[in-house]
Amino acid sequence: MPPAAPAKAPRKTAGRPVNSTITHERIVSVALEQIDRVGIHAFSLRDVARSLDVYPSTIYWHAASKDALLADVSSLVMAGVVPPRGEGDWRDWMRKLFNRYRKSIRKHPNVAQLIGAQLASNASLSIALIEGVIDALLEAGATETNLREAYNCVISAMMGFMTMELAPLPTDDPEGWAAALEARVRSVDPLAHPTLVRHLPLLANKAFILRWQNGSEVPLNSSFDAHVEIFLAGLEAFLQRPVGSGA
Amino acid sequence: MPPAAPAKAPRKTAGRPVNSTITHERIVSVALEQIDRVGIHAFSLRDVARSLDVYPSTIYWHAASKDALLADVSSLVMAGVVPPRGEGDWRDWMRKLFNRYRKSIRKHPNVAQLIGAQLASNASLSIALIEGVIDALLEAGATETNLREAYNCVISAMMGFMTMELAPLPTDDPEGWAAALEARVRSVDPLAHPTLVRHLPLLANKAFILRWQNGSEVPLNSSFDAHVEIFLAGLEAFLQRPVGSGA
DNA sequence: ACCTGAACACCGTTCAAGT
């Protein structure tokens, strides 16, 4: 039987539910809570079942598989990120899109890799996103010869940075690993790598590969802002460029 | 006992190895082969042990944990991606870096997410990468007020796109899922989403969210090239921009 | 030093059986 069930146990025999609300939405919601707490790696269906005080097999009545459930979790987190067409030009709309994506994902940092791995392959509710990006790109002057490339770059720019910013650190022995990396970083030979050592104070724990805390503890706000501006400036140059290579 | 062991079984009693070559490197190499075949999701230490015809616990003499082993696998794949300082300006060096990273990772597509999730937090052999990027940025005119931001953008641009391009599709029922997505994509209402439908032929199976095969089957070459050019143009604009916001 | 062999505490998923 499912362990724990500390006090209340309203019903423990098979049959249709009396007043239980084991809906699909509740399962997704509990799954998201678990992921927020323990991360994607340690997340398990059996924990979800325990939280709901049901058997693991119950989950399978409401969800097809673990992967399907995770897809629904990422859809839930993505809900509402796509800005309305509203006023403002395509630059404003894209800036808004990027910032809203960041805000949504920062509420559930552990879902970042899920989205990177699943939105890339899952259409769920994101038709609004696709159409919004296409419209913005057409407004920016995209043509048949560069629309696909520009579209792919927008999607990857939106998600790529944050996937990395929120990439999980080694879970086993967290502060031991942090101390080891910090020591190793601080003991780099100044003669062999002078520029690295000189700029270490600027980068330590605030730059990829050189950090021992991830983006949910040490956000990379200014870098994300730079990322957005770099992308928008580069995109405009790309779309205004003379014809030539397109395939 | 470990199953299979079809024909040869040179030694099956405990003790020091007679002539076995169960080195750390061989374990990492076999692990990479497994990942290439079955993907990160289905990869297991026990399979590696089976391939080497040893008990799972043997792995733990040569590696600290599964995560540590995976870190070594990604280091192996990353070996040799950092270009030498050589001739050419910082733009050439960075273009080379991006393209060599792409070439290396395309040989082992399933490792892409590993790198995205681990290089972001693991220093392994990548001091050459860090120093190379810093040097290139200084040559490009980066200063104390924007070096960190530019550095983070370079690293995320290098890995972000390919992490998405090679993101795994649902593994269970692959062609069933592909058919379902394709059908759903082709049945979008033209009245509700006119621009999407109009540009569908251009995007179908060649654009994020709208594809049913991932980057190892349908590469996004021209989009990656666009991504690199967009980033380089945007980066130059960012570095040449007047002082102002930097924190 | 390096491996066997067994055990521990988990997984996702399936399926008959209940009500």
Next chain:
DNA sequence: ACCTGAACACCGTTCAAGT
């Protein structure tokens, strides 16, 4: 229709014991 209860085929990791 919706859940129990048990089972199947796995995992990563630990640890005593062998040589």
